[in-house]
Amino acid sequence: MPPLSSYENGGCTQSGPGLYDRNLTGGALKKSVLLLIACLAVAPASVLVESAPYTTALGYTVELPDNYDSTGTYPLIVAIHGYGDHMGAYVGTNTQLCPEGAIGLYPESPFPFENEGKIGWTWWLWADSASGISQQSTKEQSINWILSCIERVKARYRVDTSAVFLYGFSQGGMLTYEIGVRYPGLFRGLIPAGGLLDLKFDSLHQFDTLCRRLPLRALHGAYDDVIEFKADEASIDTLRNRGMPAELLRYPAKHEITQEMTEDARDFVRSLVSPDPRPLQPIPSDLAAAYLTDTSLDARTRFIYQLGSRRIDGGESLLTAVMKDRSAPSKLRQTAYSALIKLATPTAWQTVKAAQRVVCADRLVPDGNGEKAGLKPDDVIVRYNRRAVKKTSDLRDAIAAVKPGVKDVAMVIEREGKRLTLRLPPGRIGVYLSERVR
Known part of the structure; x- marks a missing residue:
């Protein structure tokens, strides 16, 4: 080699x-x-x-x-x-x-x-x-x-x-x-x-x-x-x-x-x-109580994830409540969104379809165009070159649509409830993206 x-x-x-x-x-x-x-x-x-x-x-x-x-x-x-x-x-x-x-x-x-x-x-x-x-x-x-x-x-x-x-x-x-x-x-x-x-x-x-x-x-x-x-x-x-x-x-x-x-x-x-050699343990019926007892984000995320894998009384209502709670951590709300998809019940899908999603900067490439323009992790990307960005593929299409000869483009972001406009060269931004529940 x-x-x-x-x-x-x-x-x-x-x-x-x-x-x-x-x-x-x-x-x-x-x-x-x-x-x-x-x-x-x-x-x-x-x-x-x-x-x-x-x-x-x-x-x-x-x-x-x-x-x-x-x-x-x-x-x-x-x-x-x-x-x-x-x-x-x-x-x-x-x-x-x-x-x-x-x-x-x-x-x-x-x-x-x-x-x-x-x-x-x-x-x-x-x-x-x-x-x-x-x-x-x-x-x-x-x-x-x-x-x-x-x-x-x-x-x-x-x-x-x-x-x-x-x-x-x-x-x-x-x-x-x-x-x-x-x-x-x-x-x-x-x-x-x-x-x-x-x-x-x-x-x-x-x-x-x-x-x-x-x-x-x-x-x-x-x-x-x-x-x-x-x-x-x-x-x-x-x-x-x-x-x-x-x-x-x-x-x-x-x-x-x-x-x-x-x-x-x-x-x-x-x-x-890496299959887990441990046998799957049944999730207790009072999972909601366990969720409220353990306040660590990792533990709560595991609880939420398992709710999407198994049918449990009250599980869907808990997932819906977590996903809609804007005060809850973004990771937890996103996990609840994914778990509702896995449940695949008609009401769970209605909840998922109604959820508003945004494209966020997850992490930045050092010295990339995004970092140089002032983009920060967790910024919501709203528009790029006058095109709305509602999913990651929208941003990719917007970047590809920039006409030759353009020296810089405007990217509208949302940070802490305020909208800002950044200007950066066309082409690769240097950012890892994620789609999250607003």
Whole structure:
């Protein structure tokens, strides 16, 4: 394995329509390892930029945990981005899903396309009679590319090969399903979000019995209008009927990844990496009294979290009261919000839907643009460049929408009940965000 101060890069040459031979060499790197492979690609379908041939970049990012030690081993979190997205958007996923320390791998998809004047990325192309390229052939290339990235990282870094997790959103969620059920021996768990299983089991694609020992937790918004919830529900039924330990969690969300989804993905990884050997203790019926007795925030948070996992008389009313109590600590109210989602009762969902959410600065990157502009932890981000920010994806879209040549933008924040306007350069702010109950 190369030392932490090394990086890898290399080049590739085209050997056929969309097929590449990759020759990798060693070089120098830091905590985040970015592999970029310059490729001369011929556009094989109408969705590609029409001016091809053109030069693009294919690669993957490896992110090492802060506590990385070459004498130990670490879980591997493989995150697959969605249609039109890119690998850079998933940096930090290893910490989100495994705060105890994991290696992150974020592959870039091989196929760029033009999207409203910008370059986006897709994992497969749709059939184009002029080129003769099929959706399945390009999907197979992407699958092989992802598998090769996993093998390279396993060969170069201290990966616990019994703790490799595959996580993806939207198109990446579809690939999480397909790669996982086709190669179940490679993974400890699968986490598709906003996806579905686009694979039929037949004589050519037989169900691998190893899947019966591969846990899967699917995350999906009930109001998803891109990939409908019922389509994912059918996917889970297909796998369950064949004996796979698969579950589907439903959220009051559209086609997006919410903070609650991330938390449930984290808990899924944690339960498989560090299962608690102690038997679960029944929660006492007088939990409300226990909640009032122990005043420590951590203890109360544990109580609240467990209320969302088990049906207890009076539990929902207590969760609702905590979430609506603006004098309660933010962490406690957020935990109550997540617990109500897990309860999934009609009244709990009504409470969740009515809750007002805000985007907050969780922590700042030292010397980043946000810190230099005066942004502080717990500041509520209200607007960016005249666009309202109601969820983290709104801020990301607002940053991407800044026109070229703009030297600075206005960001409206709320701090201690007062609104302030900060000015900062466009682009990366340097802030870790969280969505909280107002």
